[in-house]
Ligand SMILES: CC(=O)SCCNC(=O)CCNC(=O)[C@H](O)C(C)(C)COP(=O)(O)OP(=O)(O)OC[C@H]1O[C@@H](n2cnc3c(N)ncnc32)[C@H](O)[C@@H]1OP(=O)(O)O
């Protein structure tokens with residue numbers, strides 16, 4: 001018998017598939033990819049290596065990684081036709097809207113776009129991972145009325161992105177810090193955007209359609225858009241001295257605090273710990289930034305007051321202050337999330353479609369029954 005008690009609102013706790021990519025223990029704040037803790041990926045690996053490991057489901061050999069790295073580099077440039085479209089986009093739009101359109105347009109220019117075989121999806125994934133960086137940087141430049149910068153082949157994925165975004169070659173430390181941020185965001189189980197990508201793929205639709213729908217899902221402030229919303233909050237708070245009164249009032253009024261709370265983590269999101277350490281490191285080096293000090297205060301009060309309820313900082317809490325320290329504008333925080341998550345989207349689509357079944361949940365019908373059509377003229 002179906003009744004409202006059977007509804008898993010928000011699909012909480014519903015298992016719909018198996019995966020060998022990512023494991024999360026939300027109670028203890030544990031995250032692994034291929035069984036390896038996220039802290040080790042962040043410390044020892046690179047975005048390129050994690051992307052390949054996710055696509056293939058195992059740690060690559062040195063030779064495989066070198067080939068993948070070369071493939072990514074060879075695919076960094078995007079067609080001029082797409083750059084023209086990016087340059088012609090209206091000014092003042094949100095870059096996530098621009099990215100969604102650009103990802104879709106990229107599909108129009110790819111002769112292999114409709115190839116939904118596993119080999120086809122993998123080949124397209126390499127182009128998507130490489131080209132999201134070029135596209136996002138180009139959107140930034142075009143929106144600023146600046147020349148679009150061509151990719152360089154002598155820089156890492158992270159370093160090249162920062163170079164194309166700002167026109168300046170980043171220091172080794174900046175490029176590595178950004179690489180770590182990409183590693184931390186690359187995949188995260190059945191989050192809303194990955195689920196959306198999989199739902200699209202489950203109809204046997206193409207990779208570009210999967211990416212376009214995933215970008216749309218990531219954009220919202222309850223998911224990837226929260227990193228920008230955290231920065232809005234920090235700007236609203238203004239100074240560290242005002243943080244306590246601001247956050248206390250919000251919690252008293254039962255308002256949501258951005259960058260905290262999570263469907264799965266009921267303890268610290270381990271990625272937020274890594275990002276906090278880097279944010280603190282940068283803040284200490286350059287004289288504690290206002291942003292970091294405000295976040296420290298907010299974290300303390302949220303954990304004190306909401307910890308018992310399982311509300312702790314998530315990945316979006318500290319990421320923005322790290323990006324901001326790298327000179328990146330807040331509108332680009334969510335596109336940067338997409339720049340990293342494209343790996344997880346692609347890998348998850350490939351994994352799911354290997355043993356595909358159309359995703360089609362159900363809703364409990366609670367509407368009227370036994371009705372008949374009433375002609376317009378007879379309606380009150
Ligand atoms: C990359 C990512 O996507 S990470 C998540 C990014 N999103 C954010 O940071 C936005 C802020 N956080 C939230 O809105 C939520 O915590 C979500 C959407 C992430 C998870 O939500 P859900 O699992 O649906 O939790 P739900 O909304 O049911 O909240 C459970 C309880 O905690 C409270 N709560 C949850 N998040 C917050 C928050 N950010 N601030 C204050 N209270 C919160 C809710 O009010 C609710 O309280 P109640 O039981 O008294 O009604």
Ligand SMILES: O=C([O-])CC(=O)C(=O)O
Pocket residue numbers: 185187188189190191192223262263264314315
């Ligand atoms: O898993 C989730 O629901 C959200 C999240 O943290 C992510 O996508 O990185």
